[in-house]
Amino acid sequence: MDFNKSAQEILNGVGGSGNVASLIHCSTRLRFSLNDFDKADLDSLKKIDGVLGFVIAGGQCQVIIGNDVVEMFDAVQSLLSGNESTGKKQKQSIGHIVLDFIIGVFQPLVPAIAGGGILKSVLMLIAMFGWMSDKSQTYQILNLIGGAPLYLLPILVAITTAQKLKVNPLVAVSTVGVLILPDMVTMLGKGTSLFGMHVLNVTYSSQVFPAILSILLYAVMERLFTKYSPKPIRVFFVPMMAMLITAPITLLFLGPLGYVVGQYFVAAILFVNTHLGWIATALLAAVLPFMVATGMHKPMIPYVVATFGSVGRETLYLPASLAHNISESGTCFAIAIRTNYTRIRATAISAGISALFGITEPALYGVTLQHKRALTSVIIGSLIGGAYVGITGLAGFTIVGPGLASLPMFVDKSNPMNIVNAIIGFGISFAVSFVASLFLWKNETVSDKETETTKVNIAKEDLETPVPGQVMPLSQVADDVFSKGLLGKGVAIVPSEGKLVAPTSGTIQMVYETKHALGMTTDAGAELLFHIGLDTVQLKGKYFDMHVKVGDRVEKGDLLETFDLEKIKDAGYNPVTIMVVTNQYHYAVDVDVDETETAEPHTVMNISKMEA
Numbered sequence: 146m147d148f149n150k151s152a153q154e155i156l157n158g159v160g161g162s163g164n165v166a167s168l169i170h171c172s173t174r175l176r177f178s179l180n181d182f183d184k185a186d187l188d189s190l191k192k193i194d195g196v197l198g199f200v201i202a203g204g205q206c207q208v209i210i211g212n213d214v215v216e217m218f219d220a221v222q223s224l225l226s227g228n229e230s231t232g233k234k235q236k237q238s239i240g241h242i243v244l245d246f247i248i249g250v251f252q253p254l255v256p257a258i259a260g261g262g263i264l265k266s267v268l269m270l271i272a273m274f275g276w277m278s279d280k281s282q283t284y285q286i287l288n289l290i291g292g293a294p295l296y297l298l299p300i301l302v303a304i305t306t307a308q309k310l311k312v313n314p315l316v317a318v319s320t321v322g323v324l325i326l327p328d329m330v331t332m333l334g335k336g337t338s339l340f341g342m343h344v345l346n347v348t349y350s351s352q353v354f355p356a357i358l359s360i361l362l363y364a365v366m367e368r369l370f371t372k373y374s375p376k377p378i379r380v381f382f383v384p385m386m387a388m389l390i391t392a393p394i395t396l397l398f399l400g401p402l403g404y405v406v407g408q409y410f411v412a413a414i415l416f417v418n419t420h421l422g423w424i425a426t427a428l429l430a431a432v433l434p435f436m437v438a439t440g441m442h443k444p445m446i447p448y449v450v451a452t453f454g455s456v457g458r459e460t461l462y463l464p465a466s467l468a469h470n471i472s473e474s475g476t477c478f479a480i481a482i483r484t485n486y487t488r489i490r491a492t493a494i495s496a497g498i499s500a501l502f503g504i505t506e507p508a509l510y511g512v513t514l515q516h517k518r519a520l521t522s523v524i525i526g527s528l529i530g531g532a533y534v535g536i537t538g539l540a541g542f543t544i545v546g547p548g549l550a551s552l553p554m555f556v557d558k559s560n561p562m563n564i565v566n567a568i569i570g571f572g573i574s575f576a577v578s579f580v581a582s583l584f585l586w587k588n589e590t591v592s593d594k595e596t597e598t599t600k601v602n603i604a605k606e607d608l609e610t611p612v613p614g615q616v617m618p619l620s621q622v623a624d625d626v627f628s629k630g631l632l633g634k635g636v637a638i639v640p641s642e643g644k645l646v647a648p649t650s651g652t653i654q655m656v657y658e659t660k661h662a663l664g665m666t667t668d669a670g671a672e673l674l675f676h677i678g679l680d681t682v683q684l685k686g687k688y689f690d691m692h693v694k695v696g697d698r699v700e701k702g703d704l705l706e707t708f709d710l711e712k713i714k715d716a717g718y719n720p721v722t723i724m725v726v727t728n729q730y731h732y733a734v735d736v737d738v739d740e741t742e743t744a745e746p747h748t749v750m751n752i753s754k755m756e757a
Contacts, residue, residue: 164181257301258294299349333345459541471500540563608749634750651667662677
C-alpha cells in the first residue's frame with residue numbers, strides 16, 4: 146500500500162489540510178476534527194486504498210483504517226506538518242530543534258502553574274489581612290488546589306513532552322506517574338532495589354528533567370516496538386513493552402540523572418544571580434525589550450519552572466519582567482499624551498493598558514520598536530526599576546507575566562515587605578519611563594497644507610512585488626510578528642527566484658549586518674521593511690549578496706539584493722519574503738493579494754499618507 150498516496154487522498158476527502166483543526170488516532174481510526182464538515186467529500190473516503198470506512202461521531206470524522214492506522218497517521222501527519230510555503234518538510238539546525246523542543250515542552254505549562262500560583266498568593270494575602278485563618282480546613286483545601294500543578298509537574302511535563310514528540314500521551318503519563326505513586330514514594334523512602342540494583346530515594350514531585358528524560362526514552366521505545374510489532378497485537382504490546390523498559394530504566398538511571406541535572410541547572414543560574422546581585426536584574430530588565438521582540442525570553446521559562454520546583458521562588462527573571470512590563474506601560478501612556486497623531490494615541494493607550502496587566506507585545510510591536518525615543522524611555526525605566534527590585538531582593542512566587550492584576554504573585558508570608566517592594570518597583574518603573582517619554586518624545590512635524598484638514602489622503606503610491614513568486618496574505622506567514630501585522634501591513638511572497646528589487650523609487654535607510662533584511666523610504670515617505678526568510682538571521686549573511694548601501698538612491702525595479710534560494714531552503718529555512726509598511730500610523734495601506742505565482746512585477750499594495 147502507498148501510504149503517502151492514500152494519505153493525500155484522505156486529506157482531500159476531508160476538505161484539505163486547511164480544513165483539519167486537529168488529528169489524533171486510536172487503535173484503528175484516524176480521528177479528524179474539521180473546521181467545516183460541508184467542505185468534506187466524505188463519500189470519496191470509501192474508495193481510498195487502505196480505508197475500511199468512516200463514521201461521524203463525537204464531533205469528529207473518524208476514518209477507519211484498521212491495523213495500519215499508525216503508518217497512515219504518520220503519513221497524514223507528515224502532510225499536515227509539511228511546510229506550506231515550500232511544499233516539503235524543511236531541515237532545521239540542531240540548535241533550532243533543541244530550542245523548539247524546550248519551548249514546546251515548557252510553554253504550555255505556564256497557564257496551569259500560573260493559575261495555581263496566583264491562587265496560593267491570593268490565599269496568603271487573605272490570611273495576612275486576617276480575612277481567613279490559614280489553619281481552617283477551607284484554606285487548607287484551597288491551598289492544596291493551588292499547589293496541585295506544581296506537585297504534579299512531572300505529569301504535566303510528561304503530557305507536553307509526549308505531545309511535542311507525537312507519542313501516546315496517556316501511556317507516557319502512566320510511565321512517568323510511576324515516579325510519584327504514593328506506594329512508590331513509600332518504598333523509595335524505606336529503601337528498595339530493582340533487579341538487584343539499589344534505587345535512589347529521589348523526591349520526584351515538582352521535578353521536570355526526570356520526566357523529560359523518561360519520555361525521550363519512551364518515545365524511542367514506542368516507535369521501535371510499533372515498527373516491529375505484529376499489527377494485530379500492537380494495541381497492547383507496544384505500550385506494555387515501552388512501559389516495561391522505560392519505567393525501570395527511569396527509576397534506576399534517568400530519574401536520578403534528571404534530578405541532578407535540574408539541581409545543577411538551577412544552581413548555575415542562582416550562582417550568577419548571587420554574584421552579580423541587583424546588577425543582573427537591572428541588566429536583564431533593560432534588555433528584555435529586545436529578548437521579547439526576538440522571542441529569546443522563552444528559553445528563560447525552563448529556568449523559572451526548574452527554580453520553582455527546587456526552591457519555590459524566583460528572584461531574577463520575574464522581578465526583571467515586572468520592571469520591563471510596567472516601563473512599557475508608562476512609556477505608552479506618556480506617548481498618548483504627547484503625540485499629535487490620533488492613530489498613535491489610540492494604539493498607545495490600548496498597548497499601555499495591556500502592558501499594565503503584563504502583556505507587552507502590543508506595546509513592543511505597536512509603539513516601542515517603531516520609535517527609538519520610546520525604546521530609550523523603556524530601557525531607562527526598566528534599568529532603574531530593575532535595579533530597585535534587584536537591590537531589595539524581590540522574589541516571585543508563581544509563573545505569570547507580572548502586572549497590576551498579578552501583583553499577588555509577590556506575596557510572601559514570611560516577608561511582608563516583598564509585596565511592598567513589588568509595588569514600589571512597579572511605581573518606579575512606571576514613573577521613570579513615563580517622565581522619560583514626556584521629555585524624549587518628539588512629534589513629527591507636518592506642513593501647513595497637511596494641517597488644514599483631518600485624515601486627508603495624500604502622496605498615493607503603488608508598490609510592486611519585490612521578488613518573483615507566489616503572493617500570499619501576511620496572515621499566512623508562520624511568524625506572529627508578521628502574521629498579526631505587529632510590524633505593519635504588507636504582503637508575503639514565496640520566491641521563485643533569489644532576486645529582491647525596489648517596488649518603487651526611494652532611498653535605502655537601513656541594511657542589516659546579516660543581510661537578511663533591509664529598509665528603504667519611498668519618495669512619498671513610507672518606510673518599507675523587506676525581510677527575506679524566517680529565522681534567516683541565523684545564517685549570518687551566508688547566501689546573501691547586498692547590492693546597495695545606506696543612503697543609496699534607487700528607482701523602481703533596481704536590484705537591491707540577491708540570495709541563493711535553494712541553499713537557503715537546503716539549510717532548513719523558510720524563504721518566504723515579506724514587505725511591510727512600518728510607519729503604519731501615517732499611511733493607509735490597501736493590499737491586493739491574488740495568490741497567483743508570477744515572474745512579472747505587478748502592483749500588490751497601494752499606500753496613501755494620512756494626516757493626524
